[in-house]
Amino acid sequence: MDGKNVLLVDDSDIVLGVGKLLLEAAGFAVRTAQDLRQLDAVLTSWSPDLVLTDVNMPELNGQELCRRIKAQVAREDVPLVLMSSLGDTELALLAKRCGADAWLSKDQGLERLPERVLALCEGGPS
Amino acid sequence: MQPNALPPELISRFRAVSLERIERIEAAWATAIQEPDKRHVSQEILRDLHTLKGDAKAVGFAEVNRLTHRLEDLVVAAQEHGFHVPDDLDLVVTMGLRFAAVLMRKKAGGALGGIDLDGFIRQVDEVLAEMQRMPRPRARTIDEDVPLPLDPGVTDQLAVETLHKLAAVATSMWLEWRAGGRRSSRLRRAFDELSAQVTRLRAVPLGARLRRHVHGLPELARELGKHVALELELGDVQVAPAVADAIDTAVMHALRNAVDHGVERPELRRLAGKPAMARLSVICQPLGDELLVHIEDDGQGVDRERVRCRGLELGLLDGAAECSDEQLLSLLFMPGFSTRRVVSEVSGRGMGLDAVRTGLSRLGGRISLASTPGHGTTVTIVVPRQWNALDVRRLDGTGGVVLALPACWDVVEQDRAAPTRVLDPLERLGLGTGGPGTLLVVRSGALELGLRLAAQAGMLVRAARVCPTADDHPCEVLRAEGEELLLVRPDGLELGGEVT
Numbered sequence: 016m017d018g019k020n021v022l023l024v025d026d027s028d029i030v031l032g033v034g035k036l037l038l039e040a041a042g043f044a045v046r047t048a049q050d051l052r053q054l055d056a057v058l059t060s061w062s063p064d065l066v067l068t069d070v071n072m073p074e075l076n077g078q079e080l081c082r083r084i085k086a087q088v089a090r091e092d093v094p095l096v097l098m099s100s101l102g103d104t105e106l107a108l109l110a111k112r113c114g115a116d117a118w119l120s121k122d123q124g125l126e127r128l129p130e131r132v133l134a135l136c137e138g139g140p141s
Numbered sequence: 142m143q144p145n146a147l148p149p150e151l152i153s154r155f156r157a158v159s160l161e162r163i164e165r166i167e168a169a170w171a172t173a174i175q176e177p178d179k180r181h182v183s184q185e186i187l188r189d190l191h192t193l194k195g196d197a198k199a200v201g202f203a204e205v206n207r208l209t210h211r212l213e214d215l216v217v218a219a220q221e222h223g224f225h226v227p228d229d230l231d232l233v234v235t236m237g238l239r240f241a242a243v244l245m246r247k248k249a250g251g252a253l254g255g256i257d258l259d260g261f262i263r264q265v266d267e268v269l270a271e272m273q274r275m276p277r278p279r280a281r282t283i284d285e286d287v288p289l290p291l292d293p294g295v296t297d298q299l300a301v302e303t304l305h306k307l308a309a310v311a312t313s314m315w316l317e318w319r320a321g322g323r324r325s326s327r328l329r330r331a332f333d334e335l336s337a338q339v340t341r342l343r344a345v346p347l348g349a350r351l352r353r354h355v356h357g358l359p360e361l362a363r364e365l366g367k368h369v370a371l372e373l374e375l376g377d378v379q380v381a382p383a384v385a386d387a388i389d390t391a392v393m394h395a396l397r398n399a400v401d402h403g404v405e406r407p408e409l410r411r412l413a414g415k416p417a418m419a420r421l422s423v424i425c426q427p428l429g430d431e432l433l434v435h436i437e438d439d440g441q442g443v444d445r446e447r448v449r450c451r452g453l454e455l456g457l458l459d460g461a462a463e464c465s466d467e468q469l470l471s472l473l474f475m476p477g478f479s480t481r482r483v484v485s486e487v488s489g490r491g492m493g494l495d496a497v498r499t500g501l502s503r504l505g506g507r508i509s510l511a512s513t514p515g516h517g518t519t520v521t522i523v524v525p526r527q528w529n530a531l532d533v534r535r536l537d538g539t540g541g542v543v544l545a546l547p548a549c550w551d552v553v554e555q556d557r558a559a560p561t562r563v564l565d566p567l568e569r570l571g572l573g574t575g576g577p578g579t580l581l582v583v584r585s586g587a588l589e590l591g592l593r594l595a596a597q598a599g600m601l602v603r604a605a606r607v608c609p610t611a612d613d614h615p616c617e618v619l620r621a622e623g624e625e626l627l628l629v630r631p632d633g634l635e636l637g638g639e640v641t
Contacts, residue, residue, distance in 0.1 A: 018352065029155045029196040033147065059343065059382070062350050069195075090386060092393070100195045121195050137360075 019136050022063035023047045024054060024084070025098070026072045033125050034067070041129035051075065051083075058087045065136055067119070070099045070109055081113035094135055147200060155200045156245055162189050163242050167235070170216075173224050174231055183220045190216065193241070204258055205244045211265045212237045218272040227275075229268050237265065304342055311336045344379035350389050351375065351423060354396055358421065362400045368407055368418045369400060375425040378432065384524050387504050388434055391497045392423055395436040395520040398494070403440030403518050413515065415439065427526065434522040443512040448472055470510050474498050 021043045023034050031047040038045045046061055048054035050072065066084055070077035077097065084095060097110045097118040110118040119131055166189050173182045190213045197205035215234050219226045240261065314332040318325060355371050362369040380388070399421055407417035419439055426433040445466070452458035452472045472478055474494045498508050506524035 018356070020353075025195075027158075027192045027196050027199075029151070029158060030199045032151045032154070033199040036147070036151075060345060062345065062385075064353055090389065100191065100198060121198055124201070125199050 018044060019065070020044045020046070020061065020063045021132060022057060022061075022066045024066065024068035024072070024080070026050065026069060030069070030121070030125070034128060037125055037128050038132060041133065043129070043132065054084070055087070062090075063088065063093060065094050065096065065132060067096045067098045067132070070097050070101065070106075070113075077109055078113045081115055085114065096132075096135060152200060155196055155202075159193055159196060159205075159245050160242060162193050163238050163245070165189055166193075167238050170234055170238070173219070174226065183216060183224070186216050187213065187220075202244065205241055207262070208237055208241050208244065208258065211262055212241070214269055215265065218269055222272065222275065227268075227271070230272065233261075233265050233268050236261070304339065307335070307342075308339050311339055340381060341379070343381050345382050345385050347378045347380050347385055347388060347425060348373065348375040350385045351392055354392065354423070358396055358400065361397070362404065362419075365400065366406055367400060367404050369404055369421055370418055371396070372420070372422040374422065376427075378425050378427060380432065380524075380526065384432075384504060384506075384526075387500050387506065388432075388522060388524060390500055391508060391520075391522045392434065392436055394494060394497045395522075396421060396423075398520075399436065399438040399440060399518065402444075403438045403442070405441050409441075413441075430526055432524050432526050434524075436520040436522075437517060438519075439517040442514040442516060442518055443470060443473070443510075445469055445514070451478065470512065473510060474508070 019042075021038055023031055023038070023045060024047070025031050025034070026049055028049055031049060035045045035047055046057050046063070048057050066088065068080060068084060070080070072080055075083065081095060081097075088095075094116040095114075097106060097113060097115045098121060099106055099109075099118070100121040101109065102122075103120055106118045106120055109115075117135055119128070166186050169182045169186045169189075173186065176182075190209055194206055194209035194213065197203075197209060212234060215230060215237070219230060219234070240258070311332060314328065314335060318328045318332055321328070323329070351373055355373060358371045359369055404419040404421075405413065405415075410417050410419065421436070421438045424435045424437070426435070448469055449458065449464075452464075452469070453460055455475075455478065457472055457475060457478070458464055478495070494508070501508055501522060501524065504524055506522065508520065508522050510518065510520050512518040
């Protein structure tokens with residue numbers, strides 16, 4: 016999976032720190048954005064293969080955030096994955112409403128994050 | 142990753158951030174209990190709890206995670222009762238937050254240090270059950286649509302907006318140069334320099350965008366039982382993001398078409414005396430103001446006979462008439478054209494090349510295809526390198542005129558059915574637009590008035606931006622690759638006096 020670019024969007028720098036560590040250990044190239052300014056800055060000069068985003072940021076709700084990321088990435092084939100500690104049912108519903116391609120629950124911890132991302136990059140089941 | 146494997150500085154950061162967060166939640170909780178009107182405070186509490194829960198899980202503080210989850214339930218229950226809550230609930234929330242702070246200070250996975258977490262959680266559950274039995278003061282559950290008291294668009298996008306403004310300045314400068322009869326070469330040089338800098342600020346390396354195909358394409362080919370290797374010869378070309386997107390989409394479609402239609406299966410390639418592994422390449426070639434991108438394959442080339450049959454079938458060709466090779470190949474770019482009867486996973490949906498061509502033409506680019514039977518196909522994309530020197534948005538107007546509006550202008554779109562009174566100033570200039578929406582350009586400083594009038598007229602506001610002001614002519618004709626764009630400037634539009 017060398018060279019696959021993963022963008023992590025979360026308002027918590029703790030989650031970003033752990034997620035980045037785990038994904039980089041698995042060979043992904045990871046960039047993070049903690050707010051909209053950072054998101055814009057990252058996307059101006061870097062193009063992700065997959066975007067993992069929290070559903071809520073202080074500035075925007077999940078739907079607006081997804082719309083914004085989709086517009087900025089401007090490519091349909093970049094999977095957008097919602098990542099949250101909401102319950103599975105709630106998250107699945109929200110993912111559908113936001114037009115996200117998949118979702119990951121943070122409730123099980125982040126240990127399994129790299130293998131889920133790997134599966135998603137390969138177009139496997141979410 | 143085990144909590145112990147995390148760097149200690151990340152754990153200390155988690156502790157510091159979370160203790161601060163708990164203090165904030167405690168203060169907000171006190172406010173919510175004392176002043177139930179301040180509903181937005183509960184949103185802040187829930188957001189902080191939610192983040193705390195996620196962080197705790199991420200760094201392996203399972204007890205904090207478990208506790209926070211219950212605290213969320215308690216706050217939601219309080220919210221459902223408009224924060225008119227029994228003392229019991231207030232007490233468990235306050236205690237829960239204190240416990241969380243204590244748990245935060247101990248090592249992840251370490252002993253609980255005298256806290257009976259299970260006992261406490263049982264207590265929480267009892268309080269929650271009691272809340273369930275209480276009548277709700279208002280028939281209102283948590284309303285997801287409650288607007289947050291935050292103003293999006295204030296804190297974000299500073300850099301991006303500055304860039305937009307610079308692009309707007311460049312557009313104004315260009316308009317001034319045109320209005321002045323194109324005489325000032327110094328103004329023109331200043332514009333060229335400014336637009337070059339703006340373009341450079343926005344530029345992205347094309348290689349980074351296209352590199353993913355090097356891995357993706359062979360995988361795709363394998364699914365179809367074919368072997369391909371992709372080479373990129375891109376140099377260090379930098380282009381505007383929109384150009385990169387258009388090129389990327391075009392390259393993706395061309396490569397997929399090549400793998401699906403062009404490249405033969407290994408056994409057929411061997412029979413034809415070719416190596417089993419097909420070679421595909423994407424070559425980038427800057428040429429003056431334009432950028433050429435060639436997508437080449439060494440497959441079987443376009444099957445002319447099949448294209449001819451399909452063209453006849455769709456009524457795109459006249460059976461009796463002769464048709465040149467060029468005309469035949471141009472059919473591949475027709476909407477809905479595909480020689481595939483069965484839609485394959487990879488391409489063959491008959492929308493690829495047509496959509497690609499439309500996308501490119503928006504940027505003033507074009508696409509062509511050359512193919513030698515038995516030897517392969519080359520798709521060539523041509524895009525202008527500095528297309529965005531003028532930052533405009535395109536809109537189809539009446540009578541085949543395409544309007545180009547500086548992207549920085551206030552634009553109000555109107556529903557077709559709504560009264561056209563507000564549109565008078567535009568129509569006087571012959572700029573009334575047809576199409577699915579109607580356009581209103583609002584003078585700088587008149588945005589509020591424009592929006593008010595638009596609302597009165599039942600208009601739908603799609604975009605609103607600040608426009609630059611200048612005098613003289615209201616519009617300029619801009620030629621772009623075989624079509625005329627009418628570049629409109631709002632300065633001639635006297636909106637206020639006309640309509641009220």
